[in-house]
Amino acid sequence: NAGVTQTPKFQVLKTGQSMTLQCAQDMNHEYMSWYRQDPGMGLRLIHYSVGAGITDQGEVPNGYNVSRSTTEDFPLRLLSAAPSQTSVYFCASSYQRNQPQHFGDGTRLSIL
Amino acid sequence: GENVEQHPSTLSVQEGDSAVIKCTYSDSASNYFPWYKQELGKRPQLIIDIRSNVGEKKDQRIAVTLNKTAKHFSLHITETQPEDSAVYFCAVGVTSGTYKYIFGTGTRLKVLA
Numbered sequence: 737n738a739g740v741t742q743t744p745k746f747q748v749l750k751t752g753q754s755m756t757l758q759c760a761q762d763m764n765h766e767y768m769s770w771y772r773q774d775p776g777m778g779l780r781l782i783h784y785s786v787g788a789g790i791t792d793q794g795e796v797p798n799g800y801n802v803s804r805s806t807t808e809d810f811p812l813r814l815l816s817a818a819p820s821q822t823s824v825y826f827c828a829s830s831y832q833r834n835q836p837q838h839f840g841d842g843t844r845l846s847i848l
Numbered sequence: 849g850e851n852v853e854q855h856p857s858t859l860s861v862q863e864g865d866s867a868v869i870k871c872t873y874s875d876s877a878s879n880y881f882p883w884y885k886q887e888l889g890k891r892p893q894l895i896i897d898i899r900s901n902v903g904e905k906k907d908q909r910i911a912v913t914l915n916k917t918a919k920h921f922s923l924h925i926t927e928t929q930p931e932d933s934a935v936y937f938c939a940v941g942v943t944s945g946t947y948k949y950i951f952g953t954g955t956r957l958k959v960l961a
Binding site: 767769771776777778779780784786792794795826833834835836837839840841842848 | 854857872874879880882890891892896899937939941943946947948949950951952953954
């Protein structure tokens with residue numbers, strides 16, 4: 737098993753550009769989530785999904801969209817990048833609720 | 849809304865001493881309490897977790913205690929070693945509405961040799 741795979745690992749964008757951060761897991765996990773990590777602020781939940789076709793907003797959803805068309809994939813879309821979205825983004829998955837989350841290696845995103 | 853507070857934000861201990869990190873939460877419906885360790889530049893990794901029907905859980909030098917009445921839980925690391933130096937995050941599984949995990953802001957632990 738590859739676990740949770742995130743691509744790309746690094747990305748630099750200009751303000752106003754859009755892009756998609758990819759996340760895929762091969763563990764047949766139902767639950768997937770996206771976090772952003774900023775210094776001193778821990779891991780903040782952006783969006784999450786309890787299964788294919790079901791998504792919901794977390795603590796900081798503004799400026800981001802998600803979809804969950806398959807169990808394996810959970811892409812995160814930045815609609816119009818802003819400097820405030822400069823961060824490290826982590827995708828995580830768990831078999832079900834109340835289970836340990838497995839994290840990807842993260843995507844380091846810089847918005848100029 | 850749900851809130852998870854974690855203290856202290858930084859903690860320095862001498863090698864061999866114990867370290868304790870505490871988290872408090874607001875949602876009484878919470879039922880799952882994991883702890884993650886994150887080394888510099890790496891992904892968070894689970895080190896121990898506890899569920900609401902258990903008061904304490906141990907795994908070698910690491911233990912977690914849960915007080916549901918007071919809505920707080922703590923991570924205890926005994927006989928600390930330099931490789932324990934990292935950032936530690938608590939998290940809470942919240943069942944109000946759709947299930948989600950909320951994280952604390954992290955504790956940077958430094959073990960001094």
